[in-house]
Amino acid sequence: MFLGDVSKDPTEILLLLYEFEARAKLNDPEIENILEKVLKLQQIEPKTLETLASLAMESPAHFPSVCKKALKIALSLKKKQPNKDVIRCSKLLHSLIQISLPTGITEIEPRILEEVWSYYEEALIIIESLQEEYPEVEILWLMTRAWNTGASLYSLGKYTETEQWCGLGMRFLKHLGSLRANYESQMMGLYTEILDRMDREKKVLPIEE
Template sequence: MYSLQLLTKLHSKENELLKKEYDNHGINIRHEALWFMKIAWNLALENSKVSSCTEQFFTLCAKFSSLCDMDENSLVRQKTCLLMAAAAALEIAREQPEFDDKKQAWQQALEHARSCKEVLKQLQETTKKDIGSTNDPSPVLLLLYEYEALAKLGHNKELEAVMNQALANPNTEIKTLDTLAALSMEPPAQHTGLSKRALHASIQKHLQHTDIDVNKCSKAIHSLVQLILGDNDVSVASNVQDAWSHKAIHSLVQLILGDNDVSVASNVQDAWSQYGIAIKLLESTHKQSYPQSCTTDPW
């Protein structure tokens, strides 16, 4: 109840400052706006366990910040607040039992994410820095938040554009690609094609490393093969051929079979024992190619 009262007061104060800025042509409200921005920020942190309050306080924080001087510090504050508000809105959607309420929260998250993108553009113009080349995690988080909201809302064209953006960026990390693949299939989303693309890119990045993380790469392969075999619009035989035709999977198998290090073969077997569908598929199509260490059925 107390938080709701504070929200009401802060909303009133925001309207008051907006009116004052309009009437006085923006003269001398910045110090006041900065003060209330700090209050909204602290209240957002204090109410971090209540997603609806967190989202509203961070939204107000961003609005108060927009009434301050449009310098780098103010833009960074706006960016952070909008990013936190988007995250809170996605959390609200997860908590809602009714689909209409979830949809409203996803839409709110999308609006916050898009507002944040505009602030990031302003920040880049102000600082003359390439945001993507810094250690700031905001662009990656923003991409993931926007993608999740679009996936859940079923905005397919916009969703594909975000995926293309991620795949076109050579700095996109494996972890980000794996997350995009998972979000593509997280109910109510069902974007199999986009999930396949993200997983394929993830596997390709694994193969570019000299020291492959076999467990993580095997998990990505397992997920990709599972998606391919899960397609109901083609025959099982066709699906098996489709799975094997993925160059990333074939390249990994060739890499493993061409390595005489027993410890590597053992690690591969241990990893694929957890994701049996991949090795079962490959055994069924290329059984004669496997060394003895990889042909023992662990199931």
């Protein structure tokens, strides 16, 4: 288990990590309190929080809220470091989106969409300032997930949200490098088609009194 840099006496953090791991394997909700104890320690490292996040979701454990909290704080710490590790930030954002918006769901709550949208905005800020360092495969993944979220919303009849999320996917498209040519014409065509379909659907919807 790699913990990152720790203080001269790592005993306390090690004990907490071992307790967290043991309780996670027992699917014990007490791990949330252990996370709070870890957060009170001085000089906590992002890597330690990433380890906790992983343990919180390692079967049979399933604590998405604990995982997300650890990941969000790890991301915040990473962003504050003098030399921003863009690759690690991209992976943290990937994990936050993945855990917040799993694939294959049939209903998407507005609060979840709002939360995930904020992660996309964070990714865009990093990409626009340090695009050369942001992995292109991660930009492609973000684009695809945003687009697929829009498609899912379309199937649920949520046309305003569909336009927003497909539009978000298009925003990531422009940041692709060598892969852009593979997707641009197809996505532009589909986006236009979706907008046309939504216009037609809106016209046939009954007017509420």
